[in-house]
Amino acid sequence: MHPSTMLNITDNLKRHVYKLSHEIGKRDIANYENLEKSKIYICEQFESYGYKVRLENYVIGDREVSNIIALKEGMKCPSDIVVVGAHYDSYDGPGADDNASGVAGLLELARLFKDQTADCAIKFIAFDSEEKPHFATESMGSRVYAKGAKGSNKNITAV
8 A cells, every 4th residue: 555545544544533532522322412413424424435325213212313324335246245333422431442433444444445346235334322321232223233134134244
């Protein structure tokens, strides 16, 4: 990889982490406005790379939350799906390392793959509500996605 490409990747990762953790801050159901700002930011990033974004909305209490899904179509085996995911909520702090860094990696991978040909479909998914008090419950975004994928017989070959 060319050194200037690495610099661009590093700058992009830092920019995403800073935006989520410092400019937006705590991202959870108690800080719902920030959770929504994060959702908008992630959607805008995916869309800027040319992806169509789909929200998988569901309700926790009286709040609507969303998994954010950007799809890279597969060319040889389009029904085979690889899921690349990270969660965008945080717990008890701005969440630079949990999980703004994971979302930064997710966004940067989506950007790097945008002009590449993929054999199978790649779903880049930013999951909501993975942290306490939702951790290990049915309201975790990844569980909501997995349950829906299983119910519709999606052929997920790797996560």
